Amino acid sequence: MSNHVEIKNAVIRFAGDSGDGIQITGSMFTHESAILGHDISTMPDFPAEIRAPAGTLAGVSSFQLNFSSYEIDTPGDQPAVLVALNPAALRANIMDLAPGGAIILNSDAFTKSEWQKAGYASDPLADHSLSGFKIYPIPVSSLTLAAVENTGISRKQAVQCKNMFTLGVITWLYDRSIEPIKRYIDKRYSAIRPEMAEANKLALQAGYNYADTVELFTGKYQITAAKLPPGVYRRVTGNEATALGMLTASELCGRPLFYASYPITPASDILHELSKLRHFGVITMQAEDEIAAMGMAIGAAYGGSLGLTGTSGPGMALKSEAIGLAVMTELPVVIINVQRGGPSTGLPTKTEQADLLQAMFGRNGESPVAIVAPATPADCFHMAIEAFRIAVRYMIPVVYLSDGYLANGSEPWRIPGPEELPSMRVKFHRDRDMPLPYVRDPQTLSRPWIVPGTPGLEHRIGGLEKQDGTGDVSYNSRNHEIMVGYRAEKVRRIAEVIPPLTVSGPETGDLLILGWGSTYGAIRHAAENARNQGLSVASAHLKYLNPWPANTGEVLGRYKHVLLPELNSGQLRMLLRAEYLVDIIGMNKIMGKPFLMTEIEEKIQTILGGVRPLKTAAVTC
Amino acid sequence: MLMNEQATRNEHVQQYTRKDFISPEAVRWCPGCGDYSILAQMQRVMPTVCAELNLPRENIVFISGIGCSSRFPYYMNTYGFHTIHGRAPTIATGLAVSRPDLQVWVITGDGDGLSIGANHLLHCLRRNIDIKIILFNNRIYGLTKGQYSPTSEKGKKTKSSPMGTMEAPVNPLYTAMVAEATFVARAIATDSDRLREILLRAARHRGAAFVEVLQNCNVFNDGAFDSFAEKAVMEERTLILKDGNPLIFGKNGDKVLKMRGGSHGLEFEVAPTAETPADKLVLHNEKSPRNYLARLLTTLDEATLPVPIGVFQAIDRPHYGAQLQDQIAMARKRNGPGKLFEHLHNADTWSVT
Numbered sequence: 001m002s003n004h005v006e007i008k009n010a011v012i013r014f015a016g017d018s019g020d021g022i023q024i025t026g027s028m029f030t031h032e033s034a035i036l037g038h039d040i041s042t043m044p045d046f047p048a049e050i051r052a053p054a055g056t057l058a059g060v061s062s063f064q065l066n067f068s069s070y071e072i073d074t075p076g077d078q079p080a081v082l083v084a085l086n087p088a089a090l091r092a093n094i095m096d097l098a099p100g101g102a103i104i105l106n107s108d109a110f111t112k113s114e115w116q117k118a119g120y121a122s123d124p125l126a127d128h129s130l131s132g133f134k135i136y137p138i139p140v141s142s143l144t145l146a147a148v149e150n151t152g153i154s155r156k157q158a159v160q161c162k163n164m165f166t167l168g169v170i171t172w173l174y175d176r177s178i179e180p181i182k183r184y185i186d187k188r189y190s191a192i193r194p195e196m197a198e199a200n201k202l203a204l205q206a207g208y209n210y211a212d213t214v215e216l217f218t219g220k221y222q223i224t225a226a227k228l229p230p231g232v233y234r235r236v237t238g239n240e241a242t243a244l245g246m247l248t249a250s251e252l253c254g255r256p257l258f259y260a261s262y263p264i265t266p267a268s269d270i271l272h273e274l275s276k277l278r279h280f281g282v283i284t285m286q287a288e289d290e291i292a293a294m295g296m297a298i299g300a301a302y303g304g305s306l307g308l309t310g311t312s313g314p315g316m317a318l319k320s321e322a323i324g325l326a327v328m329t330e331l332p333v334v335i336i337n338v339q340r341g342g343p344s345t346g347l348p349t350k351t352e353q354a355d356l357l358q359a360m361f362g363r364n365g366e367s368p369v370a371i372v373a374p375a376t377p378a379d380c381f382h383m384a385i386e387a388f389r390i391a392v393r394y395m396i397p398v399v400y401l402s403d404g405y406l407a408n409g410s411e412p413w414r415i416p417g418p419e420e421l422p423s424m425r426v427k428f429h430r431d432r433d434m435p436l437p438y439v440r441d442p443q444t445l446s447r448p449w450i451v452p453g454t455p456g457l458e459h460r461i462g463g464l465e466k467q468d469g470t471g472d473v474s475y476n477s478r479n480h481e482i483m484v485g486y487r488a489e490k491v492r493r494i495a496e497v498i499p500p501l502t503v504s505g506p507e508t509g510d511l512l513i514l515g516w517g518s519t520y521g522a523i524r525h526a527a528e529n530a531r532n533q534g535l536s537v538a539s540a541h542l543k544y545l546n547p548w549p550a551n552t553g554e555v556l557g558r559y560k561h562v563l564l565p566e567l568n569s570g571q572l573r574m575l576l577r578a579e580y581l582v583d584i585i586g587m588n589k590i591m592g593k594p595f596l597m598t599e600i601e602e603k604i605q606t607i608l609g610g611v612r613p614l615k616t617a618a619v620t621c
Numbered sequence: 622m623l624m625n626e627q628a629t630r631n632e633h634v635q636q637y638t639r640k641d642f643i644s645p646e647a648v649r650w651c652p653g654c655g656d657y658s659i660l661a662q663m664q665r666v667m668p669t670v671c672a673e674l675n676l677p678r679e680n681i682v683f684i685s686g687i688g689c690s691s692r693f694p695y696y697m698n699t700y701g702f703h704t705i706h707g708r709a710p711t712i713a714t715g716l717a718v719s720r721p722d723l724q725v726w727v728i729t730g731d732g733d734g735l736s737i738g739a740n741h742l743l744h745c746l747r748r749n750i751d752i753k754i755i756l757f758n759n760r761i762y763g764l765t766k767g768q769y770s771p772t773s774e775k776g777k778k779t780k781s782s783p784m785g786t787m788e789a790p791v792n793p794l795y796t797a798m799v800a801e802a803t804f805v806a807r808a809i810a811t812d813s814d815r816l817r818e819i820l821l822r823a824a825r826h827r828g829a830a831f832v833e834v835l836q837n838c839n840v841f842n843d844g845a846f847d848s849f850a851e852k853a854v855m856e857e858r859t860l861i862l863k864d865g866n867p868l869i870f871g872k873n874g875d876k877v878l879k880m881r882g883g884s885h886g887l888e889f890e891v892a893p894t895a896e897t898p899a900d901k902l903v904l905h906n907e908k909s910p911r912n913y914l915a916r917l918l919t920t921l922d923e924a925t926l927p928v929p930i931g932v933f934q935a936i937d938r939p940h941y942g943a944q945l946q947d948q949i950a951m952a953r954k955r956n957g958p959g960k961l962f963e964h965l966h967n968a969d970t971w972s973v974t
Contacts, residue, residue, distance in 0.1 A: 031969060034969075034971065035969065035971050037971065037973065184969075228973045229973070230972075230973050230974050231972070231973060232966065232970050232971070232972050232973075233970060233971050233972070233973060234966070234968040234969065234970045234971075235968070235969070244964075244965060247961070247964070248961060248965070251961045256719065258715060258718075258719050260715060277959060277964075278948050278949050278951075278952035278953075279949070279952035279953045279955070279956040279957065279958060279959045280958075280959030280961075280964075281949055281959070282959075283718060283719055283945060285714070285715075285718065287711070287744075288740055288741065288743075288744040289740060291708060291711065291741075292708070292710075292711040292714070292740075292741055292744070293711075294711075295704070295708045295710075295711025295712045295714070295715065295741075296711050296712070296714050296715030296718075297715060298704075298712050298715060299684075299711065299712035299713060299714060299715025299716035299717075299719070300715040300716065300718075300719040301715075302702060302712070302715075302716055303715070303716045303719050303720040303723070304719075304720070305719045305720075307715065321705055322705060322708060322711075324705075325704060325705050329702075414973075415962075415965050415966055415970070416965075417962075418962065451720075452679065452680065452681075452682045452700035452716070452720065452723055453679055453680050453720070453722060453723060454679055455677065455678075455679045456679070457679070458678065458679055458698055458699050458700050458701075459700065459701070460644070460646070460694050460695050460700075460701035460702070460703065461701070461702055461703070462694075462695075462701075462702060462703025462704065463687075463703060463704060463705050464703065472646070473695070
């Protein structure tokens with residue numbers, strides 16, 4: 001009989017070849033964790049190559065899950081358990097494993113040729129290089145083949161079931177039932193590939209039984225359910241939540257959603273999600289290129305739909321001229337940029353926050369747009385609605401800056417009720433006595449949305465400078481300055497309808513850690529940990545980046561130091577310093593990976609320990 | 622939503638005249654520009670288009686890119702959108718697909734449509750988006766003051782090619798054909814009656830209509846089409862395509878265009894009509910779905926053979942917007958109309974109390 005050890009959270013990383021089904025294994029275990037009431041946060045990591053040569057470092061795919069009995073917002077700094085299906089998966093991930101952590105590995109894969117392929121000079125299982133960890137070698141391949149041998153599937157297919165075997169082992173280790181996973185397999189696969197569904201269930205059961213029988217592990221771990229606010233929950237990735245939020249915005253506005261996009265990592269899942277929504281009247285078009293996608297969204301917005309396009313950095317570069325057209329014609333379009341490592345093609349599957357200045361300034365002329373950025377995967381739902389709320393109210397293009405980490409990461413999302421959503425019905429201008437397309441609303445400075453088909457209001461718009469009021473072409477120099485001023489002031493006034501910047505922790509004090517985008521979880525928890533150690537540290541998160549909440553400058557002024565961790569070289573820091581003349585300390589990481597909590601905690605110690613910030617390349621700036 | 626409102630209103634479409642389509646904006650093309658004629662014919666044909674298609678003026682939108690021709694929407698008293706260089710087909714696509722109640726025209730030029738925007742033109746045609754594309758071809762860049770265009774003949778000397786261009790020109794109609802365009806036509810700006818007729822045919826077409834209008838730039842490329850478009854030679858040098866008719870042209874139809882197979886492959890030649898038996902004449906069939914003849918007719922050597930004018934191809938194929946509406950109807954039949962909160966909950970959910 002095994003011992004039961006109660007723990008508060010667990011960080012597990014599954015790793016294998018990109019063809020090993022690592023992402024699906026991680027998803028299934030995550031799904032079960034969420035259903036059991038844990039708070040969860042996940043981080044998938046996969047190569048840009050679809051199938052790099054098997055067994056090589058280039059082909060390693062991984063999935064990290066943090067599940068807990070308390071509220072979490074990060075996938076965890078260091079996994080305590082690493083599941084490695086081959087030597088390459090071990091070698092690519094071992095440096096992240098917590099000291100003394102557990103490695104569950106497929107011993108069948110540790111042949112000489114395999115460890116050589118992974119770049120090991122000697123067998124890592126024999127050379128004591130893993131002596132600081134607990135090793136659990138299991139002949140996963142051969143046990144899986146034996147478990148499924150009577151199902152009639154091919155050997156190749158049988159080998160593919162080994163991820164389910166390891167899932168069975170892990171499920172046992174955390175003292176869970178495998179029944180929900182079996183049901184999940186049935187639901188997803190039994191109709192399409194019944195024989196594979198059966199084999200996967202057999203492999204899962206075999207893994208579970210193996211762990212139960214063989215006295216490999218000294219005990220099981222138990223984690224109680226987290227105390228999340230009451231409500232109905234589901235698990236969402238950032239891209240899923242973005243798609244759901246955009247759909248919701250369309251329903252709230254009473255206008256159809258039109259999404260045009262050119263496939264690009266890591267934004268394509270938004271196109272896939274929205275393409276399933278024909279019954280809502282959602283129109284999706286796979287455009288011939290990024291420029292066309294932007295043009296189509298503008299055309300749809302001109303016609304009265306919610307025009308939306310989505311891309312990543314390189315696509316953003318291509319769209320910039322057309323975004324300028326939307327600025328000039330003052331049409332409500334939303335541009336999703338799921339940021340990835342740049343410049344150029346960069347690191348397609350890795351995360352980064354380096355497109356902020358591109359969103360702010362990446363167009364010719366004085367060309368301001370509004371910018372919002374979600375903080376967590378679930379927050380993508382809320383910020384997607386915000387993007388359109390601003391776009392239609394101010395008749396302005398809005399850039400929605402997500403990133404690869406948010407897009408593919410997941411967490412529980414409490415599904416809101418109708419009463420929790422903003423009211424944002426839109427009205428088109430139909431008044432024939434007021435046929436001027438550039439007469440502005442005195443409060444928002446927005447121009448009227450006049451759609452073709454409205455009798456008596458036929459007019460012409462375009463990319464040439466507009467005459468104030470009439471919208472006719474105007475080359476008048478004074479008028480140009482007035483119009484540039486209107487377009488800038490319109491963005492500034494958005495601050496009137498966005499929530500103020502709020503702070504967690506002390507209202508004044510020694511240090512404020514400010515963040516934006518996906519750094520939210522690491523910052524919040526690092527600040528919390530510092531407070532628990534008696535330090536005066538607060539955190540705040542900017543979800544509106546242009547304009548900033550009206551109280552931003554005031555908040556920054558209340559602390560002795562302000563630290564701004566960013567996954568770039570200091571883009572928001574540059575903007576805030578220019579605006580508020582506050583000497584913000586930068587913390588910058590450009591490694592295609594999110595911040596670890598410990599990195600931020602170390603930085604807090606450096607600042608509050610009276611030591612001047614060190615100038616090391618990776619972390620400090 | 623909008624479609625239903627429109628359907629009701631369309632029952633009372635008023636009678637328009639040419640004046641209803643003249644915008645208050647002063648026309649600013651160079652005096653003598655071929656664009657004036659195209660504008661005039663468009664304004665003249667619009668009342669017929671509206672009456673025939675039961676279309677109110679407010680449901681007509683002209684969308685253009687950049688270039689001399691792209692100023693066109695400012696002069697039409699309809700909805701208009703002067704967009705950015707080469708991208709008009711994309712904006713028109715977004716509009717036409719999301720607003721099937723509108724009639725969307727794209728006005729473009731040889732540089733706008735076939736150089737910077739060639740990609741969009743190709744995809745717009747193959748998707749068969751329900752828009753009417755009028756490409757003004759003057760074989761020169763006018764707005765930037767006289768550089769060669771993608772349709773300029775090889776060897777053309779311009780400001781940017783003082784020793785002559787080294788590029789083969791692109792053939793607009795052949796390009797449209799290989800892009801699977803469903804409606805392909807050519808007109809001459811000064812040949813006003815026929816131009817009007819072709820614009821009307823384009824307006825009637827459901828799907829992507831592509832019309833090349835040969836248009837003289839009297840400032841930077843004067844006389845580009847004189848060798849066949851001048852009144853005096855037009856009858857001898859152009860072949861007016863008529864559906865169901867043989868390829869005859871010239872004074873009293875005395876010449877016929879024939880195909881001849883031989884050691885050089887397939888060739889066209891001109892022969893006297895009188896010497897050709899009626900049963901040997903090939904007939905033009907603009908509705909043939911595999912219209913090899915129409916494709917070949919877009920490639921005739923302008924120097925040695927007549928220049929075909931008229932509708933090369935007009936075939937029925939479901940347009941993108943219609944197929945999309947079918948998919949929406951099918952999805953609603955299958956899943957019921959979308960219900961937001963049901964959809965948000967349509968996943969593996971759990972309750973926390």
